[in-house]
Amino acid sequence: MERLTSIEDFKAMQDRLVSERDYSKPSIVIPAGTCGQASGANDLIRVTKRELLDRGLTDKIRLRITGCHGFCEAEPSVLIQPTGTFYPNVKIEQMVRIVEAVRDNQVLDDLLFVDPATGKAVEKQSDIPFFKTQVRTILARSENIDPIRIFNFIRNGGYSALAEVLGKGEPSQVVEEIKRSGLRGRGGAGFPTGAKWELLANQQNGHGKFLVCNADEGDPGAYMDRSVLEGNPHSIIEGMLIGGYATGANEGVIYVRNEYPLAIKHLLIALRQSRGFGLLGDDILGTGFSFDIKLVRGAGAFVCGEETALMRSIEGKMGEPRQRPPFPIEKGVDGKPTAINNVETWANIPLIIADGAEKFAKIGTNGNTGTKIFSLVGKIKNTGLVEVPMGITIEKVVTDIGGGASGKAKIKAVQTGGPSGGCIPAERFDLPIDYDSLAEAGSIMGSGGMIVMDETTCMVDVAKYFMSFLKDESCGKCFTCRKGIQRMHEIVEDISEGQGTLEQIDLLEELALSVKDTTMCGLGQTASNPVLSTLQYFRQEYVEHIENQRCPAGVCKALITYSINENCTGCTLCAKTCSEGAISGDKKQRHVIDSESCTRCGACVTVCKFDAVEVA
């Protein structure tokens, strides 16, 4: 590895890399993030390598292993470039055919994605409804980059934004550019990034300044940051370098949770490579600017995503939030002025510098510019990571990109923002997705979790789940957060078990508002949102649990019974499946469930092919 000692050196290398590349040569792209690997991408890679070697195609076809492209429902998938052909859910035996087809410049019609709405096969990735409505400024970059190869990144324009700002030599202009772009923090609170940087740049630089990349992504069902870290770690490093240059910081920390081993691996490789090339460390590209990044692994506490707790964790102390002010920007890690930004925020920085603030500001709406990645999960057809312009309506995301309800039940709500967010009912799906509208509706943007719920989701159960999560994950410092959440969980649990009273609903609401008011950090102040928003929009469901002892969604075990209707053909499958032996009946006769010994596990509903098991 040769250290680059000037900006010209870097540009020469980049030009060489671009010119060496033969763009007519086809590439097989296999996304192998954690999700891809879990669904079998590693096998596909193995088979593809073998086939390419066996057939002597190694110099005719390129194989690129990238991070996740976002379409989880279709994993493991294969993308052929430059044609853009997309094969979803590829099996090992099909991979051989795909390699042959790429060699012969053919398209395998039977393996293509079939649009469930029209029933027609769609060849190109960009024509698939899931991708069509998205604006993939960040995620699309991952398709062209093998995260463990820095040349790949540099060839695709990587580090040129850094070279540009270093070449201009005007840090304040960088801050101005970010301010003009209107970028707001993607971690959830939406603080303007440019303003934060300006504050940091204006701090008296006595003891050095700190930058932190918050990659402690703990929301259940959210994995946007993981995907970016795994798929494009250099973009984070480049973003932080630009940030360091703009604000006068010389040290950076990427705080990543230890539950993301692949992200850590790719980051460590990326850090080593960029350090080796002189893009990180002392005297970067011979400009005299020094910045180094350290990787700190989180030990698994959700609260460490909160900035003051995160800083304490970096310092090696217990992950406990502290009073702000003093804000991190005045007194942060080790007492040094610190700016903390989310992974996605950092990933946006090189894009803004490279393409210009004006182009970035054109995406989205006024005051909410750019794109936002959501992890769209739950009861919809197409789950996955979606990158959409800010201000798009929830309806569009759920119906156009998500493909609507996955089952027969109608979609009833969307939960955004993880445990700190709230549920937005289907009647309000015309709401634009931006920081302010979501907050007004009683939820938050959060880091980008989006869980779709249909009529088989019980809102009391949802509130109970999040309270149970937060009860374990509150740091426990503030009495009202620790005890308040425990009490909220207690009340919601009572209601879900049919032991609630109407007075308890009022007490729950009163308590939730008090917890919101009296806690110190963001976790506590938003912990009541799941309860408050379900109470606001789905109070009737709570009342139903109490007054009629009925769970309308058929979820709360204490309030439901299973029975078998006349559709039963007596196939005995349910009786064989039931672990409690609660189902009896003769062959070809309608079976009966003994509700005394039934544990309401739902296994019989899953196995029954005739819709004969009813939940009421």
Added chain:
Amino acid sequence: MINLKINGLEVSVEQGTTLLEAARFLGFPIPTLCHMEGLSPYGACRLCVVEIGEGPRAKLVSSCTYPAQEGLVVRTANERVLQARKMVLELLLASCPQSKVIQDLASAHNVRQQRFRQEHEDCILCGLCTRMCEEQMMAKAIGFRGRGETRSIGTPFDIKSEECRLCGGCIYVCPACQLRCTYTEPDKAVCGGCANLSPPCVEKENFDDMMCYMNPCVACEIDKH
């Protein structure tokens, strides 16, 4: 010096003064459990919340940890603050019913019922003992362990600490250990029988036969408006 307004009164305090210190300097009573002079502020019990800011941006903060800032407007006993304190006390009573300190505070704040399931946890994890041990006794024998529901105070791994000199400082400062209420009433009742004698002037109408040291009492005056 920093100038701020507490309950409508202008006050100048030194840099680094907390809102609690400033308010107490002016004579406004703010109840606390986890605060003690000589120990660093922690902000665990949330009883000392006060409202700062104005309009829709007004929020509650713990006065023991919040530093006085230039131009800050503070209200120590408005409706929102008192409501929050009552809820905190109700939660405290539900977990730690036998502490006389908590019983007294509850009755002084006119908490008349406790609507949660009664527990007898006793420790409220205010952290006074751990700070006493670390900051005054220089022992660091005990500390917090775990988080959320399983948070507790003790020695590492529950092994007898070699650092502990059995000084008893931790017991001395504990608000939950000192003075046990002897309970004449049924489990959930808040009897208020031993209402303390410090003037709870913010609740004047309920304790109108009590002595008030201030004439006219500023807190009462503000309450009127």
